[in-house]
Each structure stands twice: as structure tokens, then as C-alpha cells.
Amino acid sequence: MEIKLSAPITKEKLAALKAGDRVLLTGTVYTARDQAHKRICEALTRGEDAPFELEGAIIYYVGPSPAPPGRPIGSAGPTTSYRMDPYAPALLDLGQAAMIGKGPRNEEVKKAIVRNGAVYFAAIGGAAALISKSVKSAEVIAYDDLGAEAVRRLEVEDMPLIVAIDSRGCDLYERD
Amino acid sequence: MRELDVKEITEAIAGLSKETNVSLSEDVKSRICMMRMKETDEGAKSILETIEKNIKIAGEEDIPLCQDTGLACVFLDIGQDVHLVGGSLKDAVNEGVRRGYTEGYLRKSVVTDPIRRGNTGDNTPARIIYDIVPGDKVTITFAPKGFGSENMSRIAMLPPAAGEEGVKDFIVDAVRQAGGNPCPPVVVGVGIGSTFDGAALMAKKALLLPLDEHHEDPYYAAMEDELLERINKLGVGPQGFGGDTTAIGLRINTAPTHIAGMPVAVNINCHVARHKSVTL
Incomplete structure (x- = not known):
């Protein structure tokens, strides 16, 4: 049973999700991975704005392959999330609503998820050709020089996700 | 000449x-299919189906x-x-x-x-x-x-006294510690012996070996089967969400080593285990 979820997502919508739920997400998501996170956090430290509105934002940890002719994006599966753990709590505290990646998160991220009523979604790692079909448009909005690591605004439709850590901190990676 | x-x-x-980058070899595809049929966890089975669907889409649409x-x-x-x-x-x-x-x-x-x-x-x-x-x-x-899995690879310079059990425990533990990070189900490449660098290179080369074959030495052939079974009992499962399918294959390369040492390297690959050869 899949739950349809449309962005912008509210705290109420997120509170209804439980670890293990299968979700089809539609709406705007922003891509950012290692270097983009570093730059965003450095910009925030300097008192500058992030390249997109953090309040309510969904960030997808992905560095897509280049778009072949006639397609909005190349293959676009998740990258491993723990590398963003040093940056994620600060962004969640500034209003980021959800993260999409793969693999477990550390305690600081989990605490920030619960503190802010956020959600961590997992996309299926390696299923990048399949996931790319749910991306309807993609536009680089910052850090173009980073190539695959640039920040992109994606419009997605029925993107298949699994709730990995819900807003109460229930964690699908810890089943025992 | x-x-x-x-x-x-x-x-x-x-x-x-x-x-x-667009297609996988038959041995990898058939192992994924076989593991999906054997998988008893419904969620895990569904993830393996998605992985197979992805292989189909990549091939049909000629995308990575x-x-x-x-x-x-x-x-x-x-x-x-x-x-x-x-x-x-x-x-x-x-x-x-x-x-x-x-x-x-x-x-x-x-x-x-x-x-x-x-x-x-x-x-x-x-x-x-x-x-x-x-x-x-x-x-x-x-x-x-890919580096999601490369990052989860490990090497140990074990003392000879650690013996067979020490080697096996280190290999299984490397996969346990990797957990959901390297996009399981994984392929495990193992190098035992040689030097520090030699063990690592043997582990990488083990990832190129066919998954439907075994080490030529029956002792290590049996170890390949035993380790794969132990790894699949860890319960990590596809994507780390539990299940019987943590690895689709494990291959070992071995070489002579020094009287003082027993190097063991574990190179982890995700289920997108890509390699192809041509001869000119």
C-alpha cells in the first residue's frame, strides 16, 4: 500500500508517516550532496542565505548522471546519507522538512529529526534508472561548477520512497 | 612481434x-533473480523486484x-x-x-x-x-x-595466530559494519595473503570473478560458500531493511604471504556489480 504525498509537505502530513511506509512523492525537491552541503553551511555561517528556501524543503542526496538528449535528467538514485550527517542537524533546525538518501543516520541527525518533526526517506540505492523516470524537470540553481554535485531544483511525480526514520525517531535500520 | x-x-x-554502465553480466543478474525467489521477507523481495525492474529499464532505455x-x-x-x-x-x-x-x-x-x-x-x-x-x-x-560501497571496504593485517576463524570473522564483520550503506545486496571481494597492497588488489580483482564459479582450492571454495551463508544470516537485507539477501556473491583470491603476517582485505561492491572484458 503506497501513500501519496504532495510537496509542499506540512508537519501534519509528516507526523502521519511511520517508518516502513511506502510513499509516492510529488512536488519540488532540491538536490544537494557532499560539497553542496559544505557550501550551504559555510554560506549560512557567513550570514548569507541558502540557495533555496530551507523552510519546508525536501533535500535529495543525489548527484545525477548527465541528461541524455530528450530527457530531463540522467540516472538519479540516492547517495549514501551518513556523509551528510555533519550538516543535516543545522539544516533541519532551520526548517528543512525532509531528507531523501540511503543508509543509516547518526544519533545527532535522529535527534534533529524528532526535535523538528522531520522525516528521513530512503530511495532504493542503485535503482537509478527507475527513479529517474519520476523526475519531470531539473534545473541547476546553484554551484554549477560542482558538476554532478550542483544544487538542482527537481519536479518529481510519484517518486518511490520508503520512510526510513519517521518524525518520532522510529528507525527502519534498527529492527532488533 | x-x-x-x-x-x-x-x-x-x-x-x-x-x-x-548500462548492463550487467548474466551471472550477476541470475544471482539477483535466484536470491529474490528464495527471499522470505516480503519487503526485501519487493526491493529485489525493484532492482530487477531497474536493470530492465536501464537496458531498454540505454541509460546507466x-x-x-x-x-x-x-x-x-x-x-x-x-x-x-x-x-x-x-x-x-x-x-x-x-x-x-x-x-x-x-x-x-x-x-x-x-x-x-x-x-x-x-x-x-x-x-x-x-x-x-x-x-x-x-x-x-x-x-x-561506485564509492558508496568502496567506502565500506576494509583491510586488516591479522597475526597468523588469528587463524581461519579470525579471517572469517573479519570478513563477515566488514559486511555487518557496512550495514545498509553500500546498497546491499552486495558482492564481496576478498583478498587473503600477499602484502598490505597485494591483499587489497586481490580483493578488488575478486570482484571481477564469475559468481557462478569457485576458488580452485577446495578449502577456499568451501570458505566462499560458508562465508556467503554467514553473511546472509546477518539479516542486513536489501538496502539494510532486513531480509535474507545481504550478499549475492562472495569470491576469494589468495596468495603466499610472510611468516609474520596474514593480511585480509574486503572490497565491497553494490548489487550493480559492473565489469566486462575484451581481448585485442
Whole structure:
């Protein structure tokens, strides 16, 4: 049973999700991975704005392959999330609503998820050709020089996700 | 002496860059299918079905299986009776990677400097491993290596007293610690013996071995089966969400080592276990 979820997502919508739920997400998501996170956090430290509105934002940890002719994006599966753990709590505290990646998160991220009523979604790692079909448009909005690591605004439709850590901190990676 | 123009090597590598990123070899596909049929956890089964669907879409639409189209690992088995002409072999390999990754819409995932970063923009340089072998042919094996799984790889310089159990426990523990990070189900490449670097290279080369074959020594052949079984009892499961399918294959390479040592390296690959060879 899949739950349809449309962005912008509210705290109420997120509170209804439980670890293990299968979700089809539609709406705007922003891509950012290692270097983009570093730059965003450095910009925030300097008192500058992030390249997109953090309040309510969904960030997808992905560095897509280049778009072949006639397609909005190349293959676009998740990258491993723990590398963003040093940056994620600060962004969640500034209003980021959800993260999409793969693999477990550390305690600081989990605490920030619960503190802010956020959600961590997992996309299926390696299923990048399949996931790319749910991306309807993609536009680089910052850090173009980073190539695959640039920040992109994606419009997605029925993107298949699994709730990995819900807003109460229930964690699908810890089943025992 | 047979002459071979390095331009042929460039051509072959450009082609292999695209081919390996779009389709998997039959042994890998059949292992995924077999594990899906045996899987008893419904959620895990569904993830394996999605993985198989992804393989189908990538093939039909000619797009990469995974967005991480890897750091290009190029293994060259060069016959000692071949004379390579037409320029530098290393340049020819990198030109093949540059062309393959640019023309094939593959991701450029290489940074110039490990600490200061900075994308090279064309996925070069490749990691090239040269071996001199008998004959007058050149065999190229191309294996794009994703780093979600590379990051989960480990090496240990175990004391000989650790014995067989110490080696086996280290290997199983490496997969346990990797958990959901390397996109399980994984393929596990193991190198036992040689030197620090030798063990690591054997582990990487073990990832190129067919999953439907075994080590030629029955002792290690049995160990391959035993370790795969132990790993699949860890319960990590596809994507780390639980299940019987944590690894689809495990292969071991071994070599003699020093009286004081027992190096063990574990190189982890995700289920997108890509490699292909051509002989020129």
C-alpha cells in the first residue's frame, strides 16, 4: 500500500508517516550532496542565505548522471546519507522538512529529526534508472561548477520512497 | 612481434565505459533473480523486484543502471609478445575514459585532489592496473567502481595466530559494519595473503570473478560458500531493511604471504556489480 504525498509537505502530513511506509512523492525537491552541503553551511555561517528556501524543503542526496538528449535528467538514485550527517542537524533546525538518501543516520541527525518533526526517506540505492523516470524537470540553481554535485531544483511525480526514520525517531535500520 | 596501436585500446575503453554502465553480466543478474525467489521477507523481495525492474529499464532505455557511474578501474593484461605503438598507453586509456564518459552521458565523479577536491570534468584519470602475461594479446577489463560501497571496504593485517576463524570473522564483520550503506545486496571481494597492497588488489580483482564459479582450492571454495551463508544470516537485507539477501556473491583470491603476517582485505561492491572484458 503506497501513500501519496504532495510537496509542499506540512508537519501534519509528516507526523502521519511511520517508518516502513511506502510513499509516492510529488512536488519540488532540491538536490544537494557532499560539497553542496559544505557550501550551504559555510554560506549560512557567513550570514548569507541558502540557495533555496530551507523552510519546508525536501533535500535529495543525489548527484545525477548527465541528461541524455530528450530527457530531463540522467540516472538519479540516492547517495549514501551518513556523509551528510555533519550538516543535516543545522539544516533541519532551520526548517528543512525532509531528507531523501540511503543508509543509516547518526544519533545527532535522529535527534534533529524528532526535535523538528522531520522525516528521513530512503530511495532504493542503485535503482537509478527507475527513479529517474519520476523526475519531470531539473534545473541547476546553484554551484554549477560542482558538476554532478550542483544544487538542482527537481519536479518529481510519484517518486518511490520508503520512510526510513519517521518524525518520532522510529528507525527502519534498527529492527532488533 | 605483434604490433597493436593504442588507438584500438582507446576505442575499446570508450565502448566498455558505456556498456558496463548500462548492463550487467548474466551471472550477476541470475544471482539477483535466484536470491529474490528464495527471499522470505516480503519487503526485501519487493526491493529485489525493484532492482530487477531497474536493470530492465536501464537496458531498454540505454541509460546507466546507477547514477554513480564510478571511478574507472581498468585492468590490462598485456601479452609479453605485444608491441604497443601509436603513443602512450596510459594516455590512450584515459582518452578512452574521457570519450566514453562524455559521449555516453556518464557521470564525472573524479576530483583532482583528495583533500582540496575539484572535479576533473571528464572522469579521468582512470585507476590502471597493469599485468604482464604470456602471449601476444591485450585483455582489457573495465570495472567502474561506485564509492558508496568502496567506502565500506576494509583491510586488516591479522597475526597468523588469528587463524581461519579470525579471517572469517573479519570478513563477515566488514559486511555487518557496512550495514545498509553500500546498497546491499552486495558482492564481496576478498583478498587473503600477499602484502598490505597485494591483499587489497586481490580483493578488488575478486570482484571481477564469475559468481557462478569457485576458488580452485577446495578449502577456499568451501570458505566462499560458508562465508556467503554467514553473511546472509546477518539479516542486513536489501538496502539494510532486513531480509535474507545481504550478499549475492562472495569470491576469494589468495596468495603466499610472510611468516609474520596474514593480511585480509574486503572490497565491497553494490548489487550493480559492473565489469566486462575484451581481448585485442
